[in-house]
Amino acid sequence: MSEEDYVASDLAAIRESIADAFGDDGWEPDDSMSRAAWRAAQIEVTDPDSLLASQPFSGTHSIIDMTGVSATSAPHMVAPVPVEELDELFGTRRPAATTVAEAIENSALTGLERWRGRYVIGYDGDVPHAIYFVGYSGD
Incomplete structure (x- = not known):
């Protein structure tokens, strides 16, 4: 057509x-x-960038819709969970990776807005072990 x-x-x-x-x-x-x-x-979809370009109105409904990192919450960006929330949720600013995974599984990380992502670094002792992403891309 x-x-x-x-x-x-x-x-x-x-x-x-x-x-x-x-x-x-x-x-x-x-x-x-x-x-x-x-x-x-x-657009022929061959990689994450072309996938994003092929979805100008609806997005991909995946992490691909997050196009950068920001110090604070912003559309199409991932930002760290604020330290006050880390303190409240985990009692530390260096939560164990297993504790972060459980919090995500139990939907304990709240306050998420559409088209925004957040991340938490999970630790193994004092060593960063994994970065956990949560958020809403689209509906």
């Missing part, structure tokens, strides 16, 4: 949906999202 055919079909479906829900008042939707969706569908 060509880009023009896809856009025409998508816009017709949008118009019909809006008319069914609110009546037909002649409103014309912008075609930019339809064009971006068609172009994204043309």
Whole structure:
């Protein structure tokens, strides 16, 4: 299907949906999202970057949607769990890896917002052992 055919079909479906829900008042939707969706569908997925590029509106619903690391919570970023929360949850700022894994399994790490991730470093004694990621990518 060509880009023009896809856009025409998508816009017709949008118009019909809006008319069914609110009546037909002649409103014309912008075609930019339809064009971006068609172009994204043309991307050959070969690696994490191309997968992310092929999902401009819905994301991949995976860690791939997190595009960087931030000192504090920010959209599409992973940030460390705040030290106050580490103190409250684990009683230490260097929790054992097994304790972090249990907290994740028991959903003890809360306060997560959509399109944001957090991480906790789990320790084996005084040695960093693993990095644990939690978060919500998408719905």
